[in-house]
Amino acid sequence: MKKKALxxxxxxxxxxxxxxxxxxxxAEACTTVLVGKDASKDGSTMIARNEDMGTAWAKHFFVREAxxxxxxxxxxxNGFSIELPKKHLKYxxxxxxxxxxxxxxxxxxxxxNIAMSGTESTTAKENVLELDPLVEKGIAEDAMVTVxxxxxxxxxxxxxxxxKIVEEKGAAETxxxxxxxxxxxWYMEILTGHQWVAARVPDDSYAVxxxxxxxxxxxxxxxxxxxxxxxxxxxxxxxxxTDDLENTSIRAIFADTKEDAxxxxxxxxxxxxxxxxxxxxxxxxxxxxxxKADELITTQAIADILGSHYNDTDYDTFGEKExxxxxxxxxxxxxxxxxxQIRNNVPDEISAxxxxxxxxxxxxxxIPFYSGITETPKEYQIGSDEPDExxxxxxxxxxxxxTNPYHDEFKTEVVAPVQxxxxxxxxxxxxxxxxxxxEIAEKNPKKLDSYLNKKTKELSDYSLKExxxxxxxxxxxxxxxxxxxxNADL
Numbered sequence: 330m331k332k333k334a335l336x337x338x339x340x341x342x343x344x345x346x347x348x349x350x351x352x353x354x355x356a357e358a359c360t361t362v363l364v365g366k367d368a369s370k371d372g373s374t375m376i377a378r379n380e381d382m383g384t385a386w387a388k389h390f391f392v393r394e395a396x397x398x399x400x401x402x403x404x405x406x407n408g409f410s411i412e413l414p415k416k417h418l419k420y421x422x423x424x425x426x427x428x429x430x431x432x433x434x435x436x437x438x439x440x441x442n443i444a445m446s447g448t449e450s451t452t453a454k455e456n457v458l459e460l461d462p463l464v465e466k467g468i469a470e471d472a473m474v475t476v477x478x479x480x481x482x483x484x485x486x487x488x489x490x491x492x493k494i495v496e497e498k499g500a501a502e503t504x505x506x507x508x509x510x511x512x513x514x515w516y517m518e519i520l521t522g523h524q525w526v527a528a529r530v531p532d533d534s535y536a537v538x539x540x541x542x543x544x545x546x547x548x549x550x551x552x553x554x555x556x557x558x559x560x561x562x563x564x565x566x567x568x569x570x571t572d573d574l575e576n577t578s579i580r581a582i583f584a585d586t587k588e589d590a591x592x593x594x595x596x597x598x599x600x601x602x603x604x605x606x607x608x609x610x611x612x613x614x615x616x617x618x619x620x621k622a623d624e625l626i627t628t629q630a631i632a633d634i635l636g637s638h639y640n641d642t643d644y645d646t647f648g649e650k651e652x653x654x655x656x657x658x659x660x661x662x663x664x665x666x667x668x669x670q671i672r673n674n675v676p677d678e679i680s681a682x683x684x685x686x687x688x689x690x691x692x693x694x695x696i697p698f699y700s701g702i703t704e705t706p707k708e709y710q711i712g713s714d715e716p717d718e719x720x721x722x723x724x725x726x727x728x729x730x731x732t733n734p735y736h737d738e739f740k741t742e743v744v745a746p747v748q749x750x751x752x753x754x755x756x757x758x759x760x761x762x763x764x765x766x767x768e769i770a771e772k773n774p775k776k777l778d779s780y781l782n783k784k785t786k787e788l789s790d791y792s793l794k795e796x797x798x799x800x801x802x803x804x805x806x807x808x809x810x811x812x813x814x815x816n817a818d819l
């Protein structure tokens with residue numbers, strides 16, 4: 330989640346002679362969902378996040394070739410610099426359309442099937458930050474994926490690499506960052522200018538995280554499940570931040586929770602509510618980070634969480650009761666959402682899928698891009714802050730803008746049926762591609778990348794065609810809502 334967000338955006342769209350405007354007060358934030366391999370239905374690890382910043386700000390999707398990054402990296406955002414290794418892996422990435430303030434590659438999977446998502450922005454207590462201030466030219470969100478993901482061989486190695494950078498060069502922001510491989514998911518929190526912690530997600534659990542420092546109980550001696558900066562214990566003890574270091578809560582010491590009750594923990598409540606029956610209430614502020622689900626979790630279940638807006642409650646964003654009381658998970662300024670899935674039931678060559686939904690998840694759809702691709706569809710490489718009729722971002726973003734004026738009616742009658750149709754098509758296609766690609770990987774591996782390029786392009790084309798028709802249908806529905814100002818009998 331970016332710090333440079335637009336706090337209030339007005340979105341104007343001109344399509345086929347129709348002009349309309351929708352205005353939202355936006356809240357810059359992200360929501361994360363993590364699922365351990367034994368908590369998922371197919372035994373995969375899944376890390377997912379909505380990237381929220383601007384209502385009209387296109388994201389692109391690229392495959393970064395191996396060994397193409399500049400060795401002397403300098404951020405265009407804040408001047409952070411680092412010398413990078415000579416060699417690096419191929420990886421997928423979702424950068425900004427305008428990189429003048431930094432790349433913000435946000436999410437990706439490298440050719441070793443290691444996934445990374447960053448960041449989940451957090452807020453630390455001011456009195457703690459005074460003890461170890463943030464570093465103006467330290468590492469920030471815009472650079473993290475670029476300087477870490479292509480250089481790691483495991484999720485834990487991602488923690489170690491980023492942790493070393495934070496300790497040596499400092500951090501410009503407090504953030505949450507996620508790494509995963511086929512066995513492990515690690516969640517890392519940057520706490521101050523040079524201090525950080527990380528916790529391994531239990532295999533049988535999931536987490537819903539919403540812009541607040543969330544790691545609680547911490548076992549300093551369990552290096553299999555907890556990692557931390559080299560002098561964090563001394564930092565806490567020397568500054569008398571707790572009376573009981575052995576039983577400390579990282580959240581209790583570091584988290585600024587002033588806005589949690591309205592802005593953050595209600596999202597945790599609703600996300601957990603969708604997966605686990607509980608007596609918890611929306612105004613509770615004490616939630617366990619790692620929770621067990623009532624049923625095994627699918628990609629569809631994650632998509633439902635990330636597209637939710639307190640559905641079927643008094644707090645539904647599109648309801649008539651308390652629609653503006655709490656910040657929802659799905660918001661108009663979601664630019665892209667991803668589910669990074671690393672599977673254990675298929676060959677390694679096809680085990681990683683970068684599920685990508687551009688625009689607002691409530692009305693968009695996730696496309697399964699196998700990480701073995703070497704190129705992305707051209708529609709995912711274009712788009713800006715001006716509406717267009719070609720880019721994938723604006724196709725999906727337009728759907729949301731056209732739906733929202735009459736959300737419940739248009740979503741139910743026009744959008745939801747196509748969402749279900751496209752999702753079913755994608756899940757069936759994955760089964761077919763897995764079978765064919767598995768055979769190619771075994772018999773003729775040199776042809777695998779071109780096959781995956783072709784198949785994922787077909788999936789992208791299918792969804793874009795369906796959504797372009799949805800947009801036409803929505804425009805027709807909107808014209809029917811025009812008030813008649815004359816006497817029809819004359």
